[in-house]
Amino acid sequence: MNYLWKDNLTPPKFPRLEGNAETDVLVIGGGMAGVLCAAQLKKSGVDCILTEGEKIGNKITKGTTAVLSAQHDILYSDMIRDFGATYAKLYLEANLRAVEKFRELSKDIPCDFEEKPSYMYSLHDGSRMKQEAEAVNSLGFDAVFSLETPLPFRVAGAVYYPGMAQFHPLKFLYGVAKKENLNIYENTFVYKLKGTTAYTKNGTIRAKKVIVATHFPFINLHGLYPVKMYQQNAYAVAYENAPDLGCTVIDAAENGIFLRNYNGLLIVGGGSHRTGKKGGGFNVPRDFAKKYFPDAKEKYAWINQDCISLDGIPYIGHYGKLLPDVYTATGFNLWGMTTSMAASEILSDLTAGRYNRYAQVFAPDRKMKAGKALANIGISALNLLSPTVKRCPHLGCALKWNSAEHSWDCPCHGSRFKENGEMINGPAMRNAHVKQTN
Known part of the structure; x- marks a missing residue:
């Protein structure tokens, strides 16, 4: 792959953990969510360690399109219907607040920040666009329904959001890590979490609280994330x-x-x-x-x-009922930048025992949509029963060969592996046993 954001950019270097360590809060995962959480915790005066299995920003963040927007598809009319206007407004406020926070931080961190309005369009359903614009307006934001866009083709309708933005994600991520002098350990893969003690190849980290910011959470027996995402x-x-x-x-x-x-x-x-x-x-x-x-x-x-979460809303908060001191931020759908920022403020408050008015919207233990959960389980069940030797080391699903990317992909929970079985992305925690293909 030829990644735009990595071109002509020298990443900072951080040491590998050698020996044991103790901290108030351990953040596992060095993408945008993890780094922002660590930065927010440090600003709050909390002793914090961040671990990253490779290099910070080198997994999902390097591939983001890096838009800073509260326009998250056709979401708000659905949220009002399913959860009520109060929850929908809180979700909107959390993401608008995140855009503003990026705007403020970018004044001190060179990251090619640009003010850019956002359009969402439909080729066939203008009434749906008008309905979404009206829903957003009812929540207090001045979205505009329009038949005109900068696109070289006609649309049935569009929703225009002023005041949105975009930036260079890795320039920002590296800038935050250096500016805040974060305590980061790279090439420090946490292979097991027992309570709030993390185990790595070269030592253990004992913490009072843990934030799992690994894109897809890796503790399988708590929170039901393989079911609801x-x-x-x-x-x-x-x-x-x-x-x-x-x-x-x-x-x-x-x-x-x-x-x-x-x-x-x-x-x-x-x-x-x-x-x-x-x-x-x-x-x-x-x-x-x-x-x-x-x-x-x-x-x-x-x-x-x-x-992808089943209801379009991220999971930010307590990891599971039996893990009172472990937290997570995941299920960002297509909007990882603003929701990473929202997660940093929510989890900074929750780990300190403070109330956060947005936490209820993103709570991971909220009620799941039964139909979508059953459909997701069905896909996993079919692949678990598929008679093939090549299995995902996460939960044993049958791996599928991806000829376009030359990778082994898991249709159950999304782990990906190189042609030789080397892990690309989790939630798997180790390489897959596969034979070389031609």
Whole structure:
């Protein structure tokens, strides 16, 4: 993969843990959520250690499209219907607050921060767009329904959000880590958590509280995360010689197109599909660009993964009822930047025993949608029973060969492995035993 955000950027270096350590709060995971949590804890005067199995920002964060927006698909009208206007407004406020927090922090951290309004459009259902705009307006935000967009084709309707933004995620992440002088240990893989004691190859870390910020939580027996969440692959291609839209754009259709600019490039995202299942892929953004921007020239292309919650709302809070001192932030869907920032404030409060007004919205123990949970379980059950030798070391599901990316992918919970079985992304905690393919 050819990742845009890693190009011409030298990452900071942090030591590996050698020996045992103690701390008030241990943060496991060095992506955007983990680093922001550690920074917020340190600002609150809390002694904190962050561990990362590889290099900070080198997993999911390096593949994000890095949009700072509270426009999270067609969500607010659904939230009002399913949870009520109070919860929907709190969710909106939490994400608007996150955008503002990024705006403030970027004044001291060079990260190519740019003010960019956001459009969400539909090609066929203008009434749904109008309904969403009205729902957001009822929550106190001035969204605008429009038939006009900067796109080179007509739409049935669009929702316009002013005051959104975008940035360079790794420049920001590295800047926070250095500016706050965070206590980070890289190449320090936590392979087991017992209570609030973390075990690594070179020592243990004893903590009073633990935050698991590993994209997909790795403790299987608590919280039911394999039941109430799954992963999907997402694809992005960056083009030269393409227009500057002056905004970010999302297609309201399921697994639709996404657009943003950066430094003379146009990023086209699309083709998402459940990890381990066929469909989508790089052809979707490439075909879109070929149709609407025929003179564009491809420069970067990469794949990423998103954790998808069953109700469209992240899980931020206590990991599980039997783990009172362990917390998590996961299930960010397609909106990991603002929800990472929201998680940092929520978990900083919860680990200190403070009330946070947004915590109730994101509580991991909220009621699941039974139908979607059963469907998710059904997919896992089918793959558990599939008669193949190549199994995922996470929970034993049958691995599927991904010929496009030359990887072994798990359709149950989304772990991915290189052709030789080396782990790419979890929740698996070790490599898979597979034979080399031709």
